[in-house]
Amino acid sequence: MNLKADIEPGTPSGGVLAVLGLAGHPKGLGVLFFAELWERFSYYGMRALLVLFMVAPAAEGGLGMPAAEAALVYGNYTMAVYLLSIPGGVAADTLLGARAAVLIGGAMIAAGHFTLAIAHPWTLYAGLILVALGTGLFKPNISALVGSLYGPHDTRRDAGFSLFYMGINIGGFLAPLVTGFLAQSPAMKGWLAERGFDPIASWHWGFAAAGVGMTIGLLILAFNRTLPKTIPAAPQSEGHDRQTPSPILALVAVTAGTLALMALILLSDRAGFEFLRWAYVLVPAAIAFWLSLSLEDVQRRYGAMFVLLIGAMIFWAIFEQAGVTIALFADQLTRSEIAGFAFPSAWFQSLNSLFVILLAPLFAALWMKLGERQPSSPVKFGLGLACLALSFVLMVPASIQAAEGRVSPWWLVGLFFLQTVGEMLLSPVGLATMTRLAPARAVGLALGIWFLGAALGNKLAGVFATGFQSAEPQALAGSFLWQAGLAGLAALAFFALTPWIRGLMGSVK
Numbered sequence: 001m002n003l004k005a006d007i008e009p010g011t012p013s014g015g016v017l018a019v020l021g022l023a024g025h026p027k028g029l030g031v032l033f034f035a036e037l038w039e040r041f042s043y044y045g046m047r048a049l050l051v052l053f054m055v056a057p058a059a060e061g062g063l064g065m066p067a068a069e070a071a072l073v074y075g076n077y078t079m080a081v082y083l084l085s086i087p088g089g090v091a092a093d094t095l096l097g098a099r100a101a102v103l104i105g106g107a108m109i110a111a112g113h114f115t116l117a118i119a120h121p122w123t124l125y126a127g128l129i130l131v132a133l134g135t136g137l138f139k140p141n142i143s144a145l146v147g148s149l150y151g152p153h154d155t156r157r158d159a160g161f162s163l164f165y166m167g168i169n170i171g172g173f174l175a176p177l178v179t180g181f182l183a184q185s186p187a188m189k190g191w192l193a194e195r196g197f198d199p200i201a202s203w204h205w206g207f208a209a210a211g212v213g214m215t216i217g218l219l220i221l222a223f224n225r226t227l228p229k230t231i232p233a234a235p236q237s238e239g240h241d242r243q244t245p246s247p248i249l250a251l252v253a254v255t256a257g258t259l260a261l262m263a264l265i266l267l268s269d270r271a272g273f274e275f276l277r278w279a280y281v282l283v284p285a286a287i288a289f290w291l292s293l294s295l296e297d298v299q300r301r302y303g304a305m306f307v308l309l310i311g312a313m314i315f316w317a318i319f320e321q322a323g324v325t326i327a328l329f330a331d332q333l334t335r336s337e338i339a340g341f342a343f344p345s346a347w348f349q350s351l352n353s354l355f356v357i358l359l360a361p362l363f364a365a366l367w368m369k370l371g372e373r374q375p376s377s378p379v380k381f382g383l384g385l386a387c388l389a390l391s392f393v394l395m396v397p398a399s400i401q402a403a404e405g406r407v408s409p410w411w412l413v414g415l416f417f418l419q420t421v422g423e424m425l426l427s428p429v430g431l432a433t434m435t436r437l438a439p440a441r442a443v444g445l446a447l448g449i450w451f452l453g454a455a456l457g458n459k460l461a462g463v464f465a466t467g468f469q470s471a472e473p474q475a476l477a478g479s480f481l482w483q484a485g486l487a488g489l490a491a492l493a494f495f496a497l498t499p500w501i502r503g504l505m506g507s508v509k
C-alpha cells in the first residue's frame with residue numbers, strides 16, 4: 001500500500017521511480033504497465049490531432065469540416081471507445097479469455113491507426129471504427145488482468161492500480177509531444193518537403209506514430225508468457241449456477257443491448273431527436289431512485305452506483321472536451337510559446353498527464369495520512385466537480401481576452417491543473433468505490449457501469465463542444481460559464497445528497 005516508498009512525491013522523475021517501484025509487485029505488472037502505456041500513447045497521441053485534422057482546410061491537409069460537425073464525430077468516436085468496453089469485457093469472460101482479448105484488441109487498434117495514416121478521404125471512419133472496436137476489447141481486459149495479479153487480500157493491490165494509472169499517464173504525456181511534433185512542427189514539414197514527401201500530409205505521420213506505439217505495446221504482450229490466459233472466476237454463490245444463462249447467450253444479449261443503446265445515442269444527433277439526450281441523466285436517476293427504495297442492501301448499493309455514474313458522466317462531459325473545445329482554443333486562440341520557445345499546439349494535451357504524474361503521489365500520501373478522517377467518496381466527487389467548475393470559470397476571462405488576439409498559454413496550464421486535481425478526486429476514487437460496492441461475482445458489471453458513465457460523458461463532451469466558435473469570444477465565454485454552472489450545481493448536489501448516498505452505500509465508504 002505504501003506508495004510513498006515507491007514514488008518520491010512531487011519529483012519530476014516520479015514516473016521513472018514509479019517504474020522502479022514495480023519491483024515489489026507480481027511479475028506480470030511490468031508487462032501490463034508497459035502494454036497499457038503504449039496503448040494509451042496511441043489513443044491520446046491520435047486524439048491530440050483528431051479534431052485539428054478534421055477542421056483543418058484541405059489546403060493544409062485536413063478534411064475542412066465545420067467545427068460543430070467535427071465535435072460530434074469526436075463525441076461519437078470517444079463514446080464508442082468506452083461503450084464497447086462493456087461487450088469487450090463480456091467477450092473476454094465468455095469466449096476469448098483476457099489475454100486473447102487484449103492481443104486481438106491491440107492488433108485492431110494498431111490497424112486502425114495505420115489506416116488513419118493513409119491520406120485518403122475514406123480512411124477516417126474506417127480507422128476510427130477499428131480503434132473503437134479494438135479499445136473495447138483491450139481496455140477493460142487489461143485492467144481486469146491487473147486485478148487478477150493480486151489475491152483478494154493482497155495489500156499491494158491499490159498500489160498496483162496506482163502504478164498502472166501512472167503508466168496510462170506516461171503514455172498520455174509522451175504521445176502528444178511526439179504526434180504534435182510530427183503533425184504540426186515546421187521542422188517536420190521542412191524535413192518532409194526536403195525528402196520529396198508532401199508536407200501537408202504531416203497529420204498522417206502523426207497517426208502512423210500512434211500505430212507504431214500500439215505495435216510496441218502489442219509486441220510486449222505477445223512475447224510475454226507470464227500472463228494468465230484467463231482471469232480466475234470469482235466464486236459463485238450456492239445454487240447460483242443453475243440460474244446462470246449460457247455465457248454465449250449473455251454475450252449476444254450484452255452486445256445487442258450495447259448496439260441498441262449506441263443506435264439511440266447516435267439518433268439523438270438528428271434534428272428533432274435531441275430530446276433523447278435528457279435520458280442520459282433521467283434514466284440513471286430514475287433507476288437510482290427506484291433502487292434506493294429497496295430494503296435489500298445489494299439493490300441499494302446498485303442505486304449508489306447509478307448516482308456515481310451520473311456524477312462521473314457530468315465530470316467527463318466537461319473534462320473530455322480537452323481533445324476538442326480546449327484543443328481548438330489552444331490551436332486558434334492561444335500563443336503556443338513559453339519564454340520565446342514556440343511549440344505545436346497539440347503539446348498542451350500533455351499537461352493533464354503531466355499533472356497526474358506529479359499529483360498522484362501527493363494524493364496517495366494525503367489519503368494515507370488522513371486515513372479514517374478522509375472525506376467519503378460522495379464528498380470527493382463533489383470536490384472533484386467543484387475543481388472542474390473552477391477550471392471552466394478560469395476560461396471565461398481567457399475567452400474575453402481572446403477578442404484582443406491570442407492569449408497567454410498560462411490560462412490553459414491553469415485549466416489543466418485544476419482539472420487534474422478534480423480527476424484525482426473523482427476518477428480513481430470512483431473506480432475503487434464501484435468495485436467495492438459490487439458483489440464479488442459482479443465486479444465486471446460495476447466496471448461496465450463505470451465505463452458507461454465515461455461513454456455518455458464523452459458523448460456529451462462532443463455535444464457541448466458544438467458551441468465552440470473561435471470567432472465569437474463573447475459566445476465562447478458564455479458557453480464556458482454555463483458549463484461551469486452545470487458542474488458547480490452537480491458539486492452542490494453531491495454535497496447535499498452525501499448523507500443519502502452514504503446510506504445507500506451501507507458499509508462502503
Ligand code: PHE
Nearest residue numbers: 040082168172427450451454
Ligand atoms: N485517463 C483515463 C484513461 O485513459 C481516462 C478514463 C477514465 C478513461 C475512466 C475511461 C474511464 O484511462
